[in-house]
Amino acid sequence: MLEVTNKTVETIFNGSAVYIKRYPSLLALVKDWTAAQSCRGQGIQKVLGRNDERLEIHYEYEPSAIPMNCFALNQIGLFLDILPLIIKTIRHCHTKGWVHGDIKPSNILYLPKTHTVRLIDFGAFERIGRDRRQFEQWQLTPCFASENQLKGLGIVEPNDDWYSLLKLIDQVVEIETDEDNLEQIKRQVSFIKAMKS
Numbered sequence: 039m040l041e042v043t044n045k046t047v048e049t050i051f052n053g054s055a056v057y058i059k060r061y062p063s064l065l066a067l068v069k070d071w072t073a074a075q076s077c078r079g080q081g082i083q084k085v086l087g088r089n090d091e092r093l094e095i096h097y098e099y100e101p102s103a104i105p106m107n108c109f110a111l112n113q114i115g116l117f118l119d120i121l122p123l124i125i126k127t128i129r130h131c132h133t134k135g136w137v138h139g140d141i142k143p144s145n146i147l148y149l150p151k152t153h154t155v156r157l158i159d160f161g162a163f164e165r166i167g168r169d170r171r172q173f174e175q176w177q178l179t180p181c182f183a184s185e186n187q188l189k190g191l192g193i194v195e196p197n198d199d200w201y202s203l204l205k206l207i208d209q210v211v212e213i214e215t216d217e218d219n220l221e222q223i224k225r226q227v228s229f230i231k232a233m234k235s
Contacts, residue, residue, distance in 0.1 A: 056086060057099040066161075067093050073163035077134045081127030083147075083158040097158075102151055106206075107143035114214050118222050120148060121207075123155045125230065128203065132196045136163050139194070141202035142182045164194040182206065200234045 061067040067088065074085045074095070084098035109117060124146060131138055138145070139162030147156040162177035170176070170190045178187050182202040186192040207227060214220055 055099040055101060057083075057097040059095050059097065061093040061095070064090060064093065067095060070160040070163065071095055073136050073160045077131045077136055077163075079130055081123065081130060081155055081157055083156050100147070100149060100156070103147040103149050103156060105144045106146045106148060109143070109148075111213060114210060114216070114219055116148070117210060118219060118226075120153075120155050121226050124157075124203065125226070127155060127157050128199050129233075131157070131163075132166065132199070135166050137166055137194050137196060138162065138199050138202075139164050139187070140177055140179055140182070141199050141206065142179045143206060166194055166196065168194045170194065197234050200230050204230060 059070070061070070067090065071085070071088055074082070074097075078085065086096040086098055088095045106117070128138065128141065138157060140159060141157075145157065145159045147158055148154075149156060164176070170186065170192060173190060176187075176190065179202075180188065182205045184198050184201040187198055204227065207223060207230075211220065211223060214223065
């Protein structure tokens with residue numbers, strides 16, 4: 039068993055590995071469960087079940103998955119290949135009425151066998167239109183969060199995720215030198231900005 043704060047990877051009776059996330063309260067578990075169930079589909083980490091008594095949700099664990107924060111500098115071409123999949127997955131969540139709220143490299147997994155992505159970690163998911171002043175607490179990663187997210191202002195909106203994705207892309211632009219890749223990035227940025235307006 040691998041223990042990482044409130045998260046565990048365990049092998050269950052059928053020999054398959056399962057990612058288990060433990061929660062501080064039933065309310066937190068139900069919020070994550072609801073978001074995961076609402077947004078289920080391609081590009082979203084699959085929920086296998088929950089245990090309310092133990093305050094756990096069991097997610098599919100994919101041992102070959104590579105978090106984007108583990109990409110090497112020479113994998114910018116791969117990032118550009120999967121960027122449309124990332125955009126499609128984020129849009130899918132928005133069409134289901136949810137904002138991920140914490141788009142960052144470690145919450146995006148690449149699955150090399152199927153050349154697909156998985157968006158993970160439902161802890162910051164919030165319903166679109168929810169007033170942030172209602173929050174007693176919320177999750178975010180400061181370097182990827184919008185001003186409204188940081189200050190707890192306004193409402194939860196899809197632009198929060200697009201802001202985070204653009205910040206992630208900014209990090210790629212800082213290290214990329216290939217003109218063709220930079221042009222491709224520019225086109226994707228224009229597409230994302232068009233969705234924001």
